Every structure is written in C-alpha cells, then in structure tokens.
Amino acid sequence: MDPVMTLALQEANGISAPHPDLRPYTYNPKNARLKPAPLEGDVLTLARARIRHIFELFDHVSVSFSGGKDSTIVLNLALEAARELGRTPLEVVFWDEEAIYSENVDYVRRVAADPDVALKWMCVPVKHRNACSSESPTWYPWAPEDRHLWVRDLPPEAITVLPGYDPTDPAQRLSIPELSGLLFPPRLGNCVQLLGIRADESLIRRAAVSRRVEDNYIIKDSGGYGGANDIQHAGNVWKAYPIYDWQTGDVWLAPKELGWDYCRVYDLLDQIGFTPGKQRLAPPFGEEPMQRLDQYHQCEPALWDRMLSRVPGAQTAKRYSRTELYAFGDVPDKPPGITYEDWLRDLVVANFPPKEAAQVSKGIRAHLRMHYRKTADLLAPSVEHPLTGYDWAFFVKMAMRGNFKQRRQPKLGSKTAAAFAAALAKYRANLQPYLDELAEMRALTGDTP
Structure with missing residues (x-):
C-alpha cells in the first residue's frame, strides 16, 4: 500500500504511528546546551505533538509564512491540527519582501486559496539590510519614495497599513521582528507565532531552544533583535519553533511522502546545482x-x-x-605598522554610516569579551584559538560586512587531546609573526609592553 495512505488509515483509526521513513531525532549529549526532546519518537510525531500542545496553550495561533521550505512544514502541520481541533481558519502572516520570485508569489496565492487559511499579505515599508553597499546599508521594500524602483507591482491582496506603525520617516522604520508584535493586540489574548526555525542552521538558533527542558521550543517574544528600539507589545506574544530538531533531509521528505504543495523555486535551484x-x-x-x-x-x-x-x-x-x-573566505592583509584593533576601527568607519558603525562596534566588543572570558591569549591573525574559536579574521569580516542578525559565530567542536595540541601549535605558529610585528612597533615608538 502507498505509505501516505497507510499513515492516513492508521491515523483515521486512532493509531499513532510515525512515518517509518522520517528520520528519528536522537539527542547528542555532546551538545551541552541542547536539551533532549521530552518525548520519544520521530521528528514528525514530535512536531505534531508540539503543535497540538501549542493550540491547547494559546488563545490565538498564527503561522509566520515566507513560502520557504521550513515554513511550509510548519504551515501544513498547523493546518492539520487546526482542522482536527476546529480552530480554522488558521491565521497565516506573509511579509512580502518585494524582491521575491514570481513562483514564490504564485505559491503564496495557492496557500491563500485554501478556505482553512486566513492569509495576511503584509506589504508595509520595513527595514532590511543591504550588505551590497557600505554607503547605503539599508533598503525598504514597498517604500513609497522608491515606487519607481519597485521590483513588482503591489499585489491586490496587499495590506499596506499596520496600526501603531508610522513608516513615513525612513530613518524610523523598523524590521519585521520589531514590528510583528503589533499584529497581536491584547484583545486576542495570549498569542503565539509559529516559525520554521531549526537548530541545525546556526548556533544562535540552537541557543534559542537550549534554555529550558520543558517547552523549550516556546519562547517569550521580546521584540526585535534582542528587544532594543522596538515597538513594545502588551506582553501577550510568544514564538514557537515546533520543527527545531528537523534536519534538511526531514524537511524535504515530509512534503514528498505526505503530498504537500511547496514553492517550485526549489526545483529551479536544484537544476542550477544548489x-x-x-x-x-x-x-x-x-x-x-x-x-x-x-x-x-x-x-x-x-x-x-x-x-x-x-x-x-x-x-x-x-x-x-x-x-x-x-570579506568572503580570505580577508585582506592587514596594513603594516598598525595593530588589528586600530585597523578594525578604520574598517568600521570606512564601511558603515555612524548608526550602523556603532552597532557593528558593539558586536565586535561583545565577541572580544567572550574570547577574553575564556583565555588571556592574544588572537592570531588567521588561525582560530582552540579554546574560543576566534581569530582576527573573524573580526575583520564583522568590520567589513557587519553581523546585524548575529549569524556569524565562532566555530567550536569537541577535540581529542591530540587534536587540541595540534590546533594549539598551529595557533601559536600563526600568532608569532604578529607578536614580532608588535615588538617592532613598540621599539619604534619607545613603548613598553
């Protein structure tokens, strides 16, 4: 029998059986902060249980949907639960970022056509990062002053006004995370946004689900990136990551086995070699x-x-x-006769306007403190310290490209004693020429170490 039909019949008869091809998620105790899932089962079974639990906890459930593969999984699982529990239509929020594929637009329209979906198609000017230019580090989808440059016409489904948000002044515009709380006024009760965030995509995302053992996938929404300079909501909003333990193979297997629609842009990306x-x-x-x-x-x-x-x-x-x-891959060589600290200051000033430069400098200082909390060793130019994962190249990339979403993190992994000794020797060999250069600079200026 077709595996999808088998699963459907099992569920129709009250048999809770995970799909045999969906890879089980096993807790690795070496991931010191990632807590084990409280239940046993494969990732599909666990995600379904989490989403049902979320519907039991919250008055209002909303899916944050981009059209991407991860949010597609969350959408379909949430629709399953909403239909079973009589919680339809399900609110789905799509932030249209203007410069998106035509097929992405078509896919969102197919989702909106489902009578069990109440889609909010948001087209308001928000702040986005433009890393292509140091002189223009932000851009604003659907900004009225740039109407002549819009990549697409405004879709007929567009919601262009968000109560409580005035985007008139470009300098005061906010990012999507800083604004999302406005979608959930207190009259809706306790609200939760379901997001397709997965722990294996970054250390930041892993940390987001590492704070608690129970309901570790449900996080209080502080607003924005760290809660700074955001529009404060009424404290009634949470975020939930029901597929945090899925991996890429799981994400693609589920639509195939369960017959879910998806954005066909991925087919194009596959054809061109991604x-x-x-x-x-x-x-x-x-x-x-x-x-x-x-x-x-x-x-x-x-x-x-x-x-x-x-x-x-x-x-x-x-x-x-x-x-x-x-600053992709290799970084430029440091000019001679200058310390890395001074060079970083020059790079930040050269690459960012004052407001963004202050953010980048703050981020650099935070990572430097993380290094020196673990060791007093100086940083080597291009070889990571075996204890902290940092080298000066890490900070040069931050100074040239920024790290506004905190996705750049040091690479760390467990090492055997022999591997650690080899890494330490490599670090020291890379550091020594810089120590010699520092000594020469001090000799020329008469400074003492």
Missing part, C-alpha cells in the same frame, strides 16, 4: 544571501534585471560577493 542544504529563500541583499545573488539571474532573469536598480551595489555584489572584497 544542493538541498544550500537552497534558501531569503531577502536577497543581506550578508549571507548576497553570496547567492547569481541564483536570481539564473532562475528569473527578468526579475534580476529589475533588482539591479533596486538597491545600490547589487551588480557589484553579484560579481564579487564571494571574494575578499566582501
């Missing part, structure tokens, strides 16, 4: 996504032609974003 783990639908001009700007040129050339004039630096970034010009 492996499943590298396939992303994200705002195109940020630090990480701009490394893949060429995918827009290949997948939808007409869209790319309009994107070229949408933000400053897009054409240059398409050509050079994966080079040291944008």
